[in-house]
Amino acid sequence: xxxxxxxxxxxRSRLTGAGLRLQTGPLVVSIxxxxxxxxxxxxxxxxxxxxxxxxxxxxxxxxxxxxxxVRRWMRPQAVFEFDGHLPxxxxxxxxxxxxxxxxxxxxxxxxxxxxxxxHSAVVERHxxxxxxxxxxxxxxxxxxxxxxxxxxxxxxxxxxLIDPRGGSxxxxxxxxxxxxxxxxxxxxxxxxAVFSRVVHDTTKGNVAHMQPxxxxxxxxxxxxxxxxxxxxxxxxxxSSRLEPLSRARALVQLIDNSFNFQVHGRAGFETLYRLVxxxxxxxxxxxxxxxxxxxxxxxxxxxxxxxxxx
Amino acid sequence: MSAxxxxxxxxxxxxxxPGVAQLVPAEWTRLVRDARKNDLLGRLASRxxxxxxxxxxxxxPAAHLASAQLLAGAQHTEVRREVQRLQRLFQPLxxxxxxxxxxxxxxxxxxxxxxxxxxxxxxxxPRESLPTVEANLMLEGWATTHHSAYDxxxxxxxxxxxxxxxxxxxxxxxxxxxAILPETARMQPDSAKLWEAVVPVPxxxxxxxxxxLDMVLHSMxxxxxxxxxxxGLRDLSDIDLLLRHFGRDPxxxxxxxxxxxxLGLGRFLYYGLTQAQALPETPLPxxxxxxxxxxxxxxxxxxxxxxxxxxxLSAGAANRGSLADSLLRFLLYLRAHWLRMPVWLLAGHIAVxxxxxxxxxx
Numbered sequence: 001x002x003x004x005x006x007x008x009x010x011x012r013s014r015l016t017g018a019g020l021r022l023q024t025g026p027l028v029v030s031i032x033x034x035x036x037x038x039x040x041x042x043x044x045x046x047x048x049x050x051x052x053x054x055x056x057x058x059x060x061x062x063x064x065x066x067x068x069x070v071r072r073w074m075r076p077q078a079v080f081e082f083d084g085h086l087p088x089x090x091x092x093x094x095x096x097x098x099x100x101x102x103x104x105x106x107x108x109x110x111x112x113x114x115x116x117x118x119h120s121a122v123v124e125r126h127x128x129x130x131x132x133x134x135x136x137x138x139x140x141x142x143x144x145x146x147x148x149x150x151x152x153x154x155x156x157x158x159x160x161l162i163d164p165r166g167g168s169x170x171x172x173x174x175x176x177x178x179x180x181x182x183x184x185x186x187x188x189x190x191x192x193a194v195f196s197r198v199v200h201d202t203t204k205g206n207v208a209h210m211q212p213x214x215x216x217x218x219x220x221x222x223x224x225x226x227x228x229x230x231x232x233x234x235x236x237x238x239s240s241r242l243e244p245l246s247r248a249r250a251l252v253q254l255i256d257n258s259f260n261f262q263v264h265g266r267a268g269f270e271t272l273y274r275l276v277x278x279x280x281x282x283x284x285x286x287x288x289x290x291x292x293x294x295x296x297x298x299x300x301x302x303x304x305x306x307x308x309x310x
Numbered sequence: 311m312s313a314x315x316x317x318x319x320x321x322x323x324x325x326x327x328p329g330v331a332q333l334v335p336a337e338w339t340r341l342v343r344d345a346r347k348n349d350l351l352g353r354l355a356s357r358x359x360x361x362x363x364x365x366x367x368x369x370x371p372a373a374h375l376a377s378a379q380l381l382a383g384a385q386h387t388e389v390r391r392e393v394q395r396l397q398r399l400f401q402p403l404x405x406x407x408x409x410x411x412x413x414x415x416x417x418x419x420x421x422x423x424x425x426x427x428x429x430x431x432x433x434x435x436p437r438e439s440l441p442t443v444e445a446n447l448m449l450e451g452w453a454t455t456h457h458s459a460y461d462x463x464x465x466x467x468x469x470x471x472x473x474x475x476x477x478x479x480x481x482x483x484x485x486x487x488x489a490i491l492p493e494t495a496r497m498q499p500d501s502a503k504l505w506e507a508v509v510p511v512p513x514x515x516x517x518x519x520x521x522x523l524d525m526v527l528h529s530m531x532x533x534x535x536x537x538x539x540x541x542g543l544r545d546l547s548d549i550d551l552l553l554r555h556f557g558r559d560p561x562x563x564x565x566x567x568x569x570x571x572x573l574g575l576g577r578f579l580y581y582g583l584t585q586a587q588a589l590p591e592t593p594l595p596x597x598x599x600x601x602x603x604x605x606x607x608x609x610x611x612x613x614x615x616x617x618x619x620x621x622x623l624s625a626g627a628a629n630r631g632s633l634a635d636s637l638l639r640f641l642l643y644l645r646a647h648w649l650r651m652p653v654w655l656l657a658g659h660i661a662v663x664x665x666x667x668x669x670x671x672x
Contacts, residue, residue: 028370057335057370061343083347111346113377263384 004047011043021052025172025220028052033064041097041196045175045211060107064100095199098207109259115161116271117259122155122169123147125300128227129169131160133257139234142182145210146289149190154216164271168223173216175209183208228299229279240291242284250281320344327358331366338371348543349427352382356425385428389413392482399446401516408434408508414519417511422551430483437488451478490528499573523569526552530582537646539622546623550590563598576605585619
């Protein structure tokens with residue numbers, strides 16, 4: 001049963017009661033919140049997510065609550081609570097939903113060290129995963145959002161979870177985070193997609209989230225082997241180009257974008273080394289999505305066609 | 311399910327790892343959460359591994375245990391790197407460095423090192439070397455974390471340690487002690503006696519750990535003179551493992567109580583042993599408890615303290631915000647400071663903390 005199948009009122013009663021249990025990729029999260037703005041965005045963006053069993057194991061129990069004291073009523077705020085701790089400063093209450101998304105990302109990146117984690121979007125086509133590792137502000141999420149509406153499957157817009165044992169990427173498809181100008185660009189690019197309300201004036205500017213395509217959610221249990229490693233950078237002033245990148249440079253950039261490389265020590269180095277060895281590596285500069293998609297689509301022709309070699 | 315049941319899930323699993331085979335998924339959720347909250351998930355993973363009980367752990371919680379074990383391993387590597395840097399810095403200057411708590415367990419290869427999670431590194435240096443130590447640490451990139459003039463004054467005048475130092479690039483936190491209790495404390499163990507009993511770390515000239523008796527007493531003193539207990543259960547679990555390890559020698563227990571009397575730490579030993587027996591259920595010879603009971607406070611105080619310790623060392627963040635929680639926390643805060651300084655100093659300190667806005671940037 002999916003979240004969208006819950007009878008009216010049931011979403012709210014779970015969120016304000018024992019917790020709403022969602023399956024997101026390999027993880028089960030339990031969410032509680034009394035804040036209506038969060039209920040609304042969650043109901044819309046997670047409608048196609050499977051609910052997790054009431055008596056199963058829960059990886060992360062989180063709550064986006066109201067702070068004690070006067071900020072409960074005056075210019076109300078939201079606080080993110082995990083394991084009885086408040087890892088972040090309170091935010092204005094209308095940022096409750098983005099706060100939940102950021103908080104869940106934080107839960108994964110600080111506690112799932114059994115994966116080697118890279119700050120990267122991951123999409124898949126014809127069985128091969130494309131990693132798009134990049135720091136914030138490089139256009140990674142926007143590019144990812146347009147790829148998943150152009151025939152690629154979403155594994156993650158933010159976190160590549162690499163299983164060190166086989167080197168495959170484990171999907172955690174979650175709503176894609178869009179900022180500022182990207183919001184209108186994606187609404188135009190994918191008019192049929194579902195978007196959250198735009199939340200203004202966050203630390204990242206204006207923020208909205210986009211629902212992942214249903215197909216990506218249905219296939220959230222299918223891991224994928226990395227085949228392409230593309231380091232993207234949005235640059236409005238230059239022509240779009242996809243250039244081969246040396247494996248040594250790719251490895252260094254991969255390490256720079258990793259969350260927990262140091263936790264894995266030598267084994268982590270070996271995992272990333274194998275990843276780079278097994279992938280075609282590129283840097284991508286793009287001035288618009290159409291040109292970027294054309295360049296990336298050319299990397300992954302339909303099965304049977306000849307794969308471009310680096 | 312009540313808070314006490316949650317506690318015992320974690321303590322039961324630490325004491326009897328194969329018993330986790332009986333847990334249902336909802337109990338696994340609570341066990342992992344409780345262990346994570348108390349910084350004991352790495353320890354739990356090591357205990358389960360040691361007892362060959364991995365196969366009894368379902369896949370989902372096993373991932374969290376593996377994650378914590380990897381993190382603990384990486385922290386140990388990091389602690390060793392930092393300690394080696396300290397050794398390279400201070401050995402040429404002829405300043406001996408005694409590793410305390412977690413770093414000592416790692417270097418002494420004790421069972422208490424297994425899966426131990428770190429938030430900082432504690433060291434002890436001779437009081438007279440303190441200015442040299444501080445100056446050299448600053449040159450190496452260690453910066454103070456407490457910037458207000460009052461906090462600096464408070465630490466330097468009354469405390470047994472420098473304000474915690476944080477490395478500007480690596481972010482590691484270092485606590486430099488020159489004694490094991492504050493200058494102003496009601497109990498003041500003679501640091502010279504501790505130094506007489508230190509044990510060199512093999513192949514690491516200039517590095518030492520406390521003698522085994524002092525190591526146990528320091529762990530107890532450190533835990534039980536504190537005003538906050540974020541790592542309380544983790545530290546009590548350390549004490550449990552130290553006692554189980556050293557206690558295999560039957561002569562240990564008598565030497566422990568004799569040393570506690572010599573250092574004036576009998577009361578801490580009494581509380582430490584009773585809480586180790588009550589919570590992690592450390593097996594204690596009856597005569598060890600009987601000897602420690604000589605330092606028991608008057609019965610009503612002992613009963614109140616017992617309630618407070620159980621609460622502080624086990625509830626963690628479970629009932630945060632309730633009236634009882636606030637009251638017990640305030641009592642423990644008062645007690646920690648009461649032990650630490652005379653009343654006139656305490657009154658002034660509490661007034662400053664209550665009414666003066668935090669100065670300086672943090």
